[in-house]
Structures are given as C-alpha cells and as structure tokens.
Amino acid sequence: MHLKDYLLQGKAHKLGDDINTDYIISGRYKFKTLDRNILAQHLLEDILPNFYQQITPGDFIVAGENFGCGSSREQAPLAIKYARIGAVLARSFARIFYRNAINLGLPIIVTDTRKIKNGDELKIDLSQGKVINATAGLSLKTEPFPPEIMQIIEAGGLIEYFKKGRGWTELGR
Amino acid sequence: MGKTIAEKIFSAHCGREVKSGEIVISEIDFALAQDGTAPLAIQSFESMEIEKVAVPEKLAFFVDHNVPSPSQEVSLLHQLMRHFAKKHKIKLYDMGKGVCHVVATEEGWISPGNLIVGADSHTCTYGALNALATGVGSTDLAAVMASGKLWLRVPESIKIILKGLLPEGVYAKDLILYLVGRLTARGAVYQAIEFEGEIIQEFSLEERFTLSNMAVEMGAKAGIMRADNKVREWLKKRGIRSIQPVEPDEDASYAQILEFDISFLAPQIARPHTVDNVVPLKEVEGTPIQQGFLGTCTNGRVSDLKIAARILKGRKVSPGVRFIVAPASRQVYQETLRQGIIEILVEAGAALVTPGCGCCVGTHNGVPAKGENVISTANRNFQGRMGNPEAFIYLASPATVAASVIEGKITDPRRFL
Ligand code: SF4
Numbered sequence: 159m160h161l162k163d164y165l166l167q168g169k170a171h172k173l174g175d176d177i178n179t180d181y182i183i184s185g186r187y188k189f190k191t192l193d194r195n196i197l198a199q200h201l202l203e204d205i206l207p208n209f210y211q212q213i214t215p216g217d218f219i220v221a222g223e224n225f226g227c228g229s230s231r232e233q234a235p236l237a238i239k240y241a242r243i244g245a246v247l248a249r250s251f252a253r254i255f256y257r258n259a260i261n262l263g264l265p266i267i268v269t270d271t272r273k274i275k276n277g278d279e280l281k282i283d284l285s286q287g288k289v290i291n292a293t294a295g296l297s298l299k300t301e302p303f304p305p306e307i308m309q310i311i312e313a314g315g316l317i318e319y320f321k322k323g324r325g326w327t328e329l330g331r
Numbered sequence: 332m333g334k335t336i337a338e339k340i341f342s343a344h345c346g347r348e349v350k351s352g353e354i355v356i357s358e359i360d361f362a363l364a365q366d367g368t369a370p371l372a373i374q375s376f377e378s379m380e381i382e383k384v385a386v387p388e389k390l391a392f393f394v395d396h397n398v399p400s401p402s403q404e405v406s407l408l409h410q411l412m413r414h415f416a417k418k419h420k421i422k423l424y425d426m427g428k429g430v431c432h433v434v435a436t437e438e439g440w441i442s443p444g445n446l447i448v449g450a451d452s453h454t455c456t457y458g459a460l461n462a463l464a465t466g467v468g469s470t471d472l473a474a475v476m477a478s479g480k481l482w483l484r485v486p487e488s489i490k491i492i493l494k495g496l497l498p499e500g501v502y503a504k505d506l507i508l509y510l511v512g513r514l515t516a517r518g519a520v521y522q523a524i525e526f527e528g529e530i531i532q533e534f535s536l537e538e539r540f541t542l543s544n545m546a547v548e549m550g551a552k553a554g555i556m557r558a559d560n561k562v563r564e565w566l567k568k569r570g571i572r573s574i575q576p577v578e579p580d581e582d583a584s585y586a587q588i589l590e591f592d593i594s595f596l597a598p599q600i601a602r603p604h605t606v607d608n609v610v611p612l613k614e615v616e617g618t619p620i621q622q623g624f625l626g627t628c629t630n631g632r633v634s635d636l637k638i639a640a641r642i643l644k645g646r647k648v649s650p651g652v653r654f655i656v657a658p659a660s661r662q663v664y665q666e667t668l669r670q671g672i673i674e675i676l677v678e679a680g681a682a683l684v685t686p687g688c689g690c691c692v693g694t695h696n697g698v699p700a701k702g703e704n705v706i707s708t709a710n711r712n713f714q715g716r717m718g719n720p721e722a723f724i725y726l727a728s729p730a731t732v733a734a735s736v737i738e739g740k741i742t743d744p745r746r747f748l
Contacts, residue, residue: 176516176605180713184720185367185692189397190404192370204720224517227550228713229692230452232371232468252550253521254452258468306354306482316470320379326356326480 165283166244166265168216171209172276173202177221178228179255181205183237185229197233198240215242218282220274222248226255235259245282247271247289260307263315268301333580335488336555337523340463340577344446351487351584359386360445360462362475365393365431367692368450368468370408373415375473384419386479391422393434395687398426401695419476429660429686432456432544432628437662439569443558443576448472448481453628453710455546459539460566461558461576463523466547486523486552487586488579493528495594500745502638503538504630504708504728506530507545508599510591512609520550522586525579530593531556536565537632544629545710548606598743601726604714612731615741620725621703623654623736624717625681626689630708630729631659636667639733640675642747648680649739655697656681657689679737693718706735 187200202209219225219238225248226234235258238246245265249272259266267282269289274280278293289298303311313319334342335351342348345355364372369392376384384390392412400406409426416423424434432453435441443461447454450472457464467481475481497506524546531539539556546554558576566574598612625631625639636658648654656676658664664686667673677683684690690697691709698718699705705717705724712724727735730744737747 178713180711180716184715185694186715186718189367189408189694190402192374192408204715224520224550227516228452228711230368230450230454230466230468232368232450232470235468236371250517250520252517253552254466254468257471261468261470261474304354310482316474317375317378320381320474320477326478326482 165281166216167281168218168244169214170218170220170274170276170278170280171213172274173219173221175222176224176227179226179231179234180228182226182234183231187233194236194240197237201237201241210241213241213243216244218280219243219246220248220271221246222271223250225251227252230254232258232262235262235264239264247274260310261316263311263318265311269298273298332584333582335523335583335585336525336577336579337463337486337488337553338583340444340446341485343444349485351485353485355483355485356480357446357483359389359448359475359479359481361389361440361447362449362472363391363393363431363435363454364450364469364472365396366409366412367396368472369412371469372450372472372476373411375470376476379473379477381477384421384476387420389479390476391424391435391440392416393424393428393431394426395428395430396692397694398685398687400426426687427661427685429663430628430631430688433632433659433663436460436540437569437660439566439571442566442571443562443574448475452547453544455551455554456540456544456628458543458546458553458555459536460562461556463553463555465552484521486521488523488525489519490525490527490585490588492588492590493526493530494590494592496530496533497593497596500730500748501596501598502728502730503534503541505596505599506593507542508601508609508726509596511545511548511601511607512599513591514549516548516550516605516607518549519546522551523553523555524549524551526554526556532559535634536561537634540632541629548710598728598731598745600731600741601712603712603723603725606711606726612727612741612743615725616743618704618725618741620706620735620740621652622697622699622705623652623732624690624697624705624707624709625655625729625732626657626659627691627709628659629710631657631663633663633666635708635729636663636672636676637670639729640672642730642733642744643679643737644675646679646737648736651739652736653697654681654736655684655690657684658686661686690717692716706732706741708732
C-alpha cells in the first residue's frame, strides 16, 4: 500500500464501545483454520449474525472506545482485513489490536466517531489524516501516526517490511 | 527526573535512556506463543522469507489451549508447531504440560528486569516477577523470531497503592476483580500498572500472579510488582540464583496514582458479559448456576485448588451442577495429587480435564448450553467466551466457585470457612 494519495471511500458500520476480539472472531474459529477468507466470513457473527454478508468491500468499521480489547488473536484484524473492510475508525483502540493492525497493514484511525452514524458515507485521506463524513457534511480530525509506525504502514505491514530486507535498522534504534 | 520500573526496563533493553511515550526497538529476553497464535506466527515468519530463527534459545511454544486435540484441523496446527519447533530448535511444551503462563514461570524462563513478549494477552502475568511482560500479536512474534527484537512503545505508568489487608474469605481474585470494576476495561490502556502496598508483600507468589494476570483486563500493557525476598526464594527453587530487581525511582512520574483501601473488601463477582461489570457478591447471591469451572492461568494453581478442596471436603457438588477442574499445569496436578487435593475434589463430584486452558476459551471441553449460567475462576466472561454466545459467565474466586457448586447457586464462600 502506498499512502501518498491513498484515498478510501465507503459506508460506516457502527459498533459500540469495548468490542473485544472474542466478538470480532470467536475462539471457535481461530483454532479451526488459518484460511483468512473463512475467518472473514465469521466476522463479528456472535454479536451481529450475517455481518459479513452486509459488507461491501471498502466499507468501514466505526466503533467507540477500546476497540479490539481482550485476547491477542491476530485473527481479529486479519478477519477484518480479509472481509475487505477499508479501515477501522474508533475513539480508541486496545493496544494489542492496535499493534496487530499496524503489523498487518490494516488502516486504523483514531477519531471522534460519535460524529458518525451507522450507514454514513465516509471519505478518508490517510496521507493527510482527514476523515470526511459526506452524509453529515463534516470533516473530522484524526491523530497522526508517529513516523516509526508510518514506515511500517507504508511498507504494507511488518512482513513486507522485513521482506524488503530492511530489518529494524531503518526504524531507528 | 526519575524513572518508573517500565522506563528502567526499556532503557536497559534498547541501549539508551528512554521515557514513556517513545517508540523503541527493543531487545527481547523471552518470547512465547501458544497453539492459538503460534501457527499464524509461523506463517508470518515464513512469509518474511527469512531462513533462520535469530534467537531460538529465547523462544518457547506451548500446546495448551486446545488439548488434547479435538479435531483433525487442530491436530494439523499442532503438528505445524511441532515441526517448526524441531526444525528451528525452539523449546516446545506439548499438551499436558500446562497453561503457558504457569509453565513459563515454573520452568524458570522469567527473571526480574526481563523484557518479555508473548503472543497471548495474559503474558502480563510475569509482572509479579518484576518483569515487563506484555502480550503481542503473531506477526510481532514472527519479527522477534526473525530478529530477537520488537518495536514497542514505552508505556506511561499508573501506580496503584493498596492500603490495608484483605479480610478472611476475600482473596487476590476478589481484589483484582474489584480493581477492574473500579478502573474499567479501558482504565489503563497502553499503560503499565505498578502494584504497591503491604498486601503485595503479604501475598504468596501464586496470589501475585492472579493480580498481574488480570492487568490486561484494564487494558494495561503490564502489571508489575517489586521483587522481594519471596520472589528471590521462589526463583531459587526454580534454579535462578542471581537476580537484578528493578525498583521505581522516588521521583518517577506517573500518569495517575490511585489508592484503594481494601481492608473492608467483600467477595466480588464479574457479571456477564464484561470483566469490568463487577459487583459485590451479595448483589447476585442466589443466582442459579449449571456449571462451575476451576482452573486457568488466573486461578488454576495449587493454592487455588487447595482452597476449593477445603470448602468441598466432605461435601458434594449439587446434583444439577457440572464441576470442571483443570489443574493449570502438570506440576500443579502432581502437587495437588500428592497433597490429596484432587482426591477431595473428585470425591465431591469434580470432573478433571487435561492440565491446560481447559474450557476457558471455548474451543472444546465444557461448552455450556444456551441460557446456562457458569461460575468460573477465569479472567474473561465475554459473550461466547466458553463456546456459546447464549450462555452467561460469572467470574469469581476459587472459594466462591467451590461454595457455589455445592449450593447450585452463587454463594458467599465465607459461609463455609
Ligand atoms: S487459561 Fe484461559 S486466559 Fe489463560 S492462557 Fe489459557 S485460554 Fe488464555
């Protein structure tokens, strides 16, 4: 992924606070398979049956505080990524989820999601750190990533980062 | 300006003085993964197209979450772990050995001042041994396998000062449930908690593990304690003789300093479906239960089984209740066998399962039915956690679980002491 001129557009699927990783992908599936496409089909199904069917590729998950709390399962952001969610927006993220998303190159955005309603059309310019709620006619502020993290995101995730033979050196000490 | 324990440990691991808020690339002393996270870590590592694991001697794999394997699919994932571990000379603890966090401490992987990451959120358990230990993801673990290092943010710290001692019949589990209830599930996100107070010194290592284990339920990166003589003695028994404890500076700066008087605390319960939905037990006393679970990295150690046995001795599990016990490790199993604790539990009507995570994570073993209530010593009660989104999980101390399975309803354990 290249962030320069990276524009995302899609519909908001609004969720509440403290959405934990057990809800995002149940422990039942994390043991069954490493197949990301199968994981994706079970996204959020314990709390929102048929959620996967309601997604159009590029749509956004929009949540409240502490999104992704609970277990360290990377299957959670993986399932979101492979369900072709364009980005996750929340007022705050749980720390392991935050790491995992960055490491996988899944865009995550901290912003005041109270100004977004379910079904709102959003436009996001990651390079500028801008979120536009087209439905409400609002522009929302986002917290920019620190440069070290930006490098991992720009590489498309940690695997790509390492693959390019860069190791950690370029990230500074 | 002085430093917190976290700032000191990070400074010692990245070759320069660092402060909270900085993102650093840090040396890792020990890293682990379990059967829910290692397969993905292996896949990520292989996609990095790196030939050799950089630091096999600093890694361990644990087959503990889904054991013995209930299906072909799981067996395949376990096999993948075994093959990879063998090829790269990584220590693997196979099924039956126990829950990763209990085994890692028993086996002497953890020392004070260490910086540890684990592809499991309850890696924070090792904070009780004065280590900065935190949960990470599978790709993180792959990066550690590739380089021995990881990017991490140096956390701000919260100091929690506990005043007074706990009354009879009130345990470390009640205390940590109370704190989670007070701070909430997001009360310490990205931050390290330093636990202080007389009670910490009073507590055995097992009780301290219970406390540090649940730091993550407040969103914390770590839940650290000072290392005292009890830690020294405990580690000595596990072959670790020389330790370098890390103390916070007097003038260290904290995001928050919180004080709690715990001398009047009563037994606590986390109600469904969040860990911070905590109330004093009396508010839910009498709620009928169909299943009890004693085990996990929070409360499956010798002293936990012992207190349950003390209550269950000469009594029976209520006919309408299924009582599942998973000793947290083989060592715990052997020690409780030796002490006659298992005998008492089985006599009372408990069903023993393999040392490991048991039914904590809902992948097999003891999945509750629709509409059923479970009382458990685990650390999480999320909807669906034990395998059924239509069941209800209450979290409590081992004593409360024991008292409740006797009565078939949530019961104050102090009645039995
Ligand atoms: S016992 Fe439960 S909480 Fe602990 S490591 Fe196992 S699944 Fe996780």
